[in-house]
Amino acid sequence: MSSHREAPEISKDPVADSSDLYAFVSPDDPETVTIIANYVPLQLPASGPNFFEFGDDVLYEIHIDSNGDARPDLTYQFRFRTELRNNNTFLYNTGQIKSLDDPNWNRRQFYSVTKVDAHGKSTVLAAKLPCPPCNVGKISIPHYESLAADAVKKLKTGEKVFAGQRADAFFVDLGAIFDLGTLRPFQNKHLVGKTLFNYAGKAVNATDKLNVHSIAIQVPLSAVRRDGKKSVRGRDPGAVIGIWTSASRRQVQVRQGDKKNADVEVGPQVQVSRLGNPLFNEVIVPMAQKDLWNSLSPAEDKRFAGFVEKPELASLLPVLYPGLFDNLAKLNKAGTPRADLVAILLTGIPDGLIDNFQNATGDTKADMLRLNTAVPPAKDPKAFGLLAGDLAGFPNGRRIEDDVVSISIRAIAGVTFALVDETFKPDAAAGLVEQGLSIKNVSSGLLKKFPFLGTPFDGFDNP
Amino acid sequence: MSRVRYGSRAVNRLSRRRVLAIAATAGVGVSVAGVTGLSLASETTSAKDDGQPLVISLRDASKGTFDIFSGGSKSTLTDKKLAARLLKAVKR
Numbered sequence: 001m002s003s004h005r006e007a008p009e010i011s012k013d014p015v016a017d018s019s020d021l022y023a024f025v026s027p028d029d030p031e032t033v034t035i036i037a038n039y040v041p042l043q044l045p046a047s048g049p050n051f052f053e054f055g056d057d058v059l060y061e062i063h064i065d066s067n068g069d070a071r072p073d074l075t076y077q078f079r080f081r082t083e084l085r086n087n088n089t090f091l092y093n094t095g096q097i098k099s100l101d102d103p104n105w106n107r108r109q110f111y112s113v114t115k116v117d118a119h120g121k122s123t124v125l126a127a128k129l130p131c132p133p134c135n136v137g138k139i140s141i142p143h144y145e146s147l148a149a150d151a152v153k154k155l156k157t158g159e160k161v162f163a164g165q166r167a168d169a170f171f172v173d174l175g176a177i178f179d180l181g182t183l184r185p186f187q188n189k190h191l192v193g194k195t196l197f198n199y200a201g202k203a204v205n206a207t208d209k210l211n212v213h214s215i216a217i218q219v220p221l222s223a224v225r226r227d228g229k230k231s232v233r234g235r236d237p238g239a240v241i242g243i244w245t246s247a248s249r250r251q252v253q254v255r256q257g258d259k260k261n262a263d264v265e266v267g268p269q270v271q272v273s274r275l276g277n278p279l280f281n282e283v284i285v286p287m288a289q290k291d292l293w294n295s296l297s298p299a300e301d302k303r304f305a306g307f308v309e310k311p312e313l314a315s316l317l318p319v320l321y322p323g324l325f326d327n328l329a330k331l332n333k334a335g336t337p338r339a340d341l342v343a344i345l346l347t348g349i350p351d352g353l354i355d356n357f358q359n360a361t362g363d364t365k366a367d368m369l370r371l372n373t374a375v376p377p378a379k380d381p382k383a384f385g386l387l388a389g390d391l392a393g394f395p396n397g398r399r400i401e402d403d404v405v406s407i408s409i410r411a412i413a414g415v416t417f418a419l420v421d422e423t424f425k426p427d428a429a430a431g432l433v434e435q436g437l438s439i440k441n442v443s444s445g446l447l448k449k450f451p452f453l454g455t456p457f458d459g460f461d462n463p
Numbered sequence: 464m465s466r467v468r469y470g471s472r473a474v475n476r477l478s479r480r481r482v483l484a485i486a487a488t489a490g491v492g493v494s495v496a497g498v499t500g501l502s503l504a505s506e507t508t509s510a511k512d513d514g515q516p517l518v519i520s521l522r523d524a525s526k527g528t529f530d531i532f533s534g535g536s537k538s539t540l541t542d543k544k545l546a547a548r549l550l551k552a553v554k555r
């Protein structure tokens with residue numbers, strides 16, 4: 001998946017597991033950037049009596065680098081606290097929930113937002129903001145959409161925030177892809193698949209009808225850009241920001257058994273989850289180093305550059321799809337480092353490779369989602385983003401509807417190598433290969449305004 | 464006894480007597496603690512942390528190296544004699 005359960009350790013700690021990160025110039029307010037960090041992946045809607053929630057013992061952060069050193073110049077921290085109204089019931093809600101302070105809602109969660117500047121100075125922007133409830137079902141929550149809308153809060157400092165359950169809009173044919181790299185539309189071309197199928201298959205969205213918990217923030221562009229500029233030109237290095245999210249836990253926890261309230265959590269925060277570009281830790285980093293990667297800052301990513309320069313998946317494609325990726329196989333055999341992938345994932349795309357576009361952040365190799373904030377939202381977004389000539393799409397930031405799986409496969413298959421080596425001719429298959437899904441395969445649909453992700457699937461209709 | 468500061472605050476006036484008192488009340492973890500991946504995000508601790516539990520981990524018994532976790536910080540001290548006493552207490 002994008003980053004759902006992407007590393008051995010974090011796969012056992014879903015509350016701290018970042019699954020997707022989106023960053024795009026807001027179509028509902030183009031003077032702002034919307035950043036959405038999803039956590040607690042793969043939620044079944046029917047999950048009573050203990051519905052999903054953020055971790056009170058987890059520090060969630062969204063980091064923004066505005067000067068290309070892969071260190072945060074601006075961090076938003078989110079801390080959660082759960083409150084129980086009634087100690088004598090096993091129920092999440094004892095009646096219908098019609099407002100965010102409805103007395104029938106027993107187990108509520110609140111959060112604070114803290115801003116940390118480049119010098120480490122912390123400012124609490126808001127305390128005790130309410131999360132909406134989980135979408136229990138239409139009997140319990142008859143007007144979920146309006147209830148969730150009430151949980152969107154505008155802060156005095158200009159940011160808009162939301163934290164709570166949403167429908168997962170990531171789309172991936174997980175079952176096929178991790179069954180020996182099968183892409184169902186090309187299953188009859190697959191090394192093993194061709195012995196089983198004589199027809200192209202139809203992809204299945206494995207994450208459809210599942211929920212996540214989202215932390216969404218909309219920030220004025222002038223607050224994230226270098227020097228606080230309100231307006232920049234696309235070629236200005238100050239137009240580009242790098243974004244990543246992380247989750248951390250205290251280094252020490254002592255459980256006191258029946259004296260639950262006496263549990264001790266102390267020590268520095270230890271990072272347990274990180275996410276910048278989708279699929280980086282999932283597909284690029286070897287399993288033996290995935291947990292390590294999750295613990296590190298992007299500033300440390302130079303040590304993983306070799307896996308980007310020679311990605312394992314690039315060597316697998318010619319084997320799994322015989323005869324379709326011969327030019328890629330030659331490129332692999334030559335051992336040429338993939339400068340195209342290094343640019344896309346670690347340094348940004350420099351000016352001059354794509355007409356009227358750059359999102360370079362300098363020489364520091366770091367996995368960050370890079371967004372040129374001078375590029376306005378597209379009127380007609382293309383699922384293949386930059387590969388389709390849509391400068392507002394992945395890998396220029398990431399919109400919810402971008403098909404990051406297919407974009408990444410095409411890039412690794414070689415379509416982007418021609419950008420750095422004009423003599424290289426990508427295989428015809430590299431420009432055609434795709435997983436066979438789009439945002440249309442996300443049943444929830446999307447909202448037209450912040451926080452954009454659709455209403456979570458409810459437990460009653462999705463048992 | 465030597466001290467090294469890791470967190471945002473050193474453990475002030477950390478006497479052997481206080482360590483023993485802490486060990487007796489908060490419990491002592493005898494472990495080999497890893498320290499990779501400390502978050503960049505600092506969390507300053509304040510005076511209100513006074514009275515909150517400390518957790519002490521004997522990271523290297525042979526060298527007498529202790530990690531002391533308090534609030535949002537970690538400090539390290541070295542005391543071979545204290546390490547030996549604690550090991551004796553847990554029959555190791």
